[in-house]
Amino acid sequence: MEYFPLGNLLAVIKSKHQNKEKFGEMMIRKFIGQMVDALVYMNKQNIIHRNLKSTNIVLTEDFSFVIADLRVQMEMNDEMKVKIRIKDGSKSCMAPEAMEFTFSAKSDIWSLGCIILEMMTCTAMNQEETALLLQKIRQDVHNLENILQTLQATDYSEDLCQVLRMMLKINPNDRKTAKELVAIPYIKECLVICGSPLSGFKKKLPHHAELPQEGNFESILEFMQTYRDIEEAQILTLYYLDELSAGQDALSYIPDITQSVICAMKTHVDCLELEMKACRVLQHLACQALLHNVDDKTLFSDLVTDAVLETMRSHSTNEELLSLCCRLLMILSGNDGVAEMKQTAGCISDLLRTLKTFSRNRDICISCCGALWSLVENKASAKKAFGADAARIIASVIQSHLHDEEVVEPACCALWALSLQGCLTEDQYEITVLLLLDALRTHLEKHGVIKNAYLALASLVRVSELAAFRIILPYTESDGVTLIADSYRQHCDDPDVVETICMLIFEMVQYDNTVEELVSQNTKEMLTEIKMKFASNEEIVSLTAASLVKMEDKLVRSK
Structure with a gap:
């Protein structure tokens, strides 16, 4: 200290x-x-x-x-x-x-x-x-x-x-x-x-105060520093910065702008207008920094994370501001060094709490799920940080927004991340599989949803034979194996989607009891076709070859 x-x-x-x-x-x-x-x-x-x-x-x-x-x-x-x-x-x-x-x-x-x-x-x-x-x-x-x-x-x-x-x-x-x-x-x-x-007493800007020069970063930052305890002055300069920080010229001033904005947020945390403008400025800076590969230690630090979390806690009922904060945290997650800091800052619990409270706000859902997916980088502490309630909260988001592709895609991604880290309990496997199948069926043409849903299913099947059974059992309009075939026909020329389908099938054939059903529904022929079509893709060829060997072995043993 x-x-x-x-x-x-x-x-x-x-x-x-x-x-x-x-x-x-x-x-x-x-x-x-x-x-x-x-x-x-x-x-x-x-x-x-x-x-x-x-x-x-x-x-x-x-x-x-x-x-x-x-x-x-x-x-x-x-x-x-x-x-x-x-x-x-x-x-x-x-x-x-x-x-x-x-x-x-x-x-x-x-x-x-x-x-x-x-x-x-x-x-x-x-x-x-x-x-x-x-x-x-x-x-x-x-x-x-x-x-x-x-x-x-x-x-x-x-x-x-x-x-x-x-x-x-x-x-x-x-x-x-x-x-x-x-x-x-x-x-x-x-x-x-x-x-x-x-x-409740607010200082007023002195009558003799000389306003900053528009477009001049030095003048604006000096004004912010001089009148840092005057709310009116900070709001005025943040309006200037909101326009300027979206441009490339702001790159040279990122550390100074960030420090000034964080100071304003912490000093005037109860001012809603100021906090909203500050979050917008920080969003512009983070986008510019990521776009131009600027790894600024001030912008991508726990100082910014702490200030944003404090804002969320101080204005926990304002959906517009919470949406801005969640989006900012999602953007900051694009920096490799941020995820671990945000876990220690309690960011995951704040995001989950916000997501649970405002599960019907699509903007909050999109940003929260995107940020949560990024925060699984730190494998050692992810399971503890997410807690047992995370999967249920994200599942409720998918149910509430099942027909909204922009919400379902990051939510499936978040479920995939939770599954990878072992954050789902055994009693959650079946309902999660059914929910992912619903998402696939509803968005069969959407590349992002299909890819993320199959990744999530593959990670679930890897740890649970029950999850594999739930896919092959008849369900509403069709069973999961038929849905896999439909997905392949829809995206047969997309190697990213095809690879995730092959990944799921590879995990399913590890269980002897599921192989027979896969063979009976012509999955073997589909895999052979994929292997020939993507012969130059080593990962797809490896997955299909391994799955076909398993199927052949099962057929030989059954005879």
């Missing part, structure tokens, strides 16, 4: 104790504003700190406060680790329920209240007395009331003391969440003081 020369908040508290100095209420208000802002952000990411205390808050040189030691929230999933790592003397700021190893986002609010009380009692108590007081408050709220009456009479406002009463409720059900605290007028003022966008 970065270096903080001023150290942590505890060092400042100790200094105040030694010099008999109090924290001014304005400093405490700034601290409250920044901490509430940070906790709201953490809650959006489903992060609970679990051990918030003055030693885990560090100071920047301009006396801003930063929450540190976030690894604790990982370790606190293990009760034994907690007992070893956190000594009794360090537990004074832990919530009552946390002492029983029960945590929620409200546990951090209790800890924040304890830290504020530590700051307020610098002149009223010594550190040992304050630590003892914090322990007593967990048992009886009257201990808090006594000290607040003293502090209110001498140093601090009634509103500040009232905020502490809200934070230090022994029963977590009575305690405010960080988001609920934002609505309190005193907290709102604290958020204004620290410049948090949660305050």
